[in-house]
Amino acid sequence: MKKLLTGLLVVFLFSGLIFGGFSQAQDEPTITYIEPGTSEAEKARTERISKEINEQFDDLDFQVEYIPWGQLRNKITTRLMAGDAPDMVLQQDFTALARLGAFEPLGDSLEGDPMYDVSEDNFNDALLEYSTMNDELYMLPLAGVAWGLVVREDLLNEEGYSVKDLETWEDFKEIAKALTKDTDGDGDVDQYGYIYDSGAPRYAWREAELVAHSNNVRLENVEANEKKVKEFLSFIKDLKPYTPSGDTAMDLNDAYRAYAQGRVAMMVTGSWFNSNIVTVNKEVMKDTRVVPFPKGPSADEFRVPVNAVGYSMFEKSQNKEKVWKVMNYLTSKEKALSFAAMINLPARTDISPEEFAEASKENYPEVPEANAQIVTDFLEIQNKYGVPRSKLAYGPRIEKEFSGIITNFRQGNLTVGEAYSQLSETLPPLVKN
């Protein structure tokens, strides 16, 4: 009996040592990272990088959770409310949660010793400004998103124009008019100069935002800019004959299809254009150029809204130093280049257009040159004319309110004055909120 008890005690002690060792191995802190890119290509890249991080940093356990872009804000808010904060996230719209103190300010860390060549000097100014709120940096920019006017160069050339002729709103109207025509001679217009796909609130607002910026006005500042906003509304109204009659019910995918089929010659979109159009008709990329939206009467230079996609650290993270290290690793030149080459634009200024064009070719092996041309156009727009997009806490609500008014207006149910009154009654309270 005594021997049996001694034997059991020995087994117990050894097992304690063994499991103690295991638990020590598990003491590495877990870094929970929320990744919103859920396409196959994005997931494959994230898995590869996650493996690299776990190999490179032996003092942490890097875990990835996928939440699609569309659900990101809701799910993070719900998690925070439940007291279950992750450590870091890749995101774009951080304003609402930053106001609640959900994110750690990163400015001091960025001013400290740079790791992986990550320092303020290496980021595009407009993107860095977009990532800042109340003088605090809340996002380490990984990539940039620029908006531009995507143009079918072949159709313009057929009418004797080139993309360089798109300088002002008057030029734009003239070209849109020339490109609106009946190409097969059956008496019906089958090619339009422009499409404003205002069916989805998100793009109704964002495309309008670009056009308004080109007249040197931010749409949410409607009250203080009556003249400029009315100019914008008149311009939108003037364009109606050169847009498909049903585009008030179209979304971005409809616009891409119409563009790819040559039914519209110009459209506004973001720098993720290639990754979307390639699945519809990659050949059209060869005839595509991107330019800043032409200048309105109140603007003396091109202005293009840009926003950053970047990493934020949660204030409740227990491992801030380690998270910061990982964030720096992920925004190193090599990693940032590989991300931007897949979708969107580099946020780092030490990535040259040539390096970027070369890297992005790999993702579009069937149309490498066309892809390189388009991304280079977008990069030039971002770097030369980029101004930070407005950061609005109640973005989805503003988009919905705006799309209702602009659809009504475009259908001819409101005059310029009435549309302006409705915008100035509706938007300011939501912006101030």
Place this chain on the structure above:
Amino acid sequence: MISIFSSIYSRFKENWVAYAFMAPLVIFLLIFGAYPVLNVIVLSFFKLDLYESFQRVFHGLAGYRKILFQDPHFWRVLSNTAIYSFGSTILQVFVGFLAAWLLSKKIKGRAIFRGIMLIPWVTPIIVVGIAWRWMLNPSVGMLNFYLSKIGIINNYIAWLGNETTIWPVLLIISTWKGYPYMALMMLAGIQDVPESLLESASMDGANALQKIRYVVLPIIKPILLITALTATLLTWNNFRFIYAMTKGGPGYSTTTISIYIQSRSFQDFKLGEGAVIATLSFLVLLAFTVVYIRRGGLEAQ
């Protein structure tokens, strides 16, 4: 007092098996039915805006005042919901009755027609939404294509982007989706109508409309009323159909109460205001149901 307890106890002792069988359902309903409803009602008296604070603050009826008297969209949303709910139900009852009447006749291939009729009803709502959105697409939709080919329209129409066409289109699709259920219920009722009554009516010289009016409808009235009530309540709270078709747009032109609650609660994260709208919707439905049951004579039946 003691006698009340002893009476309850003796009743329980007599029927304990029945209570035991009912217990899981009652517990389920209390946890997943009553508790969330009560919680929403309680929340409606608090301000809880997650983009301001995670803490809720009691503010009594202020939320109700704001929604009822200051919210620019609430009344429009309520009227949209009424149009959708009552319009769709009335059309479903009408079309459902016609289908049931036709399928109650001894026609060739009746069983096949009955099966085919159920297709819209069993098709998932998201599939219905995607399919119809494609057909109604203002640029490549087949409806515009064929209507222009046969010369009915000259320009393609944005069926779901135009305030004059959007509700008629949504009501037609909603009726198409929901009428088979109505037809099925009414078919069961019509089949219970004794053949001898219809024959007597024929002998008395009644035509088809008179037979429906004076023989069939009075007999199937309880089924008709209950099915219409169920359809109204289900449509009122239906989120998926409108969301799949229009997401409530353009603007707020097709936003119904369930979509409004969702966007206020989970887009703006104003959970207190969302709870107020949900409570008001609950009260409207409760009042409607009580009046409907009393006026329809369902209480007695």
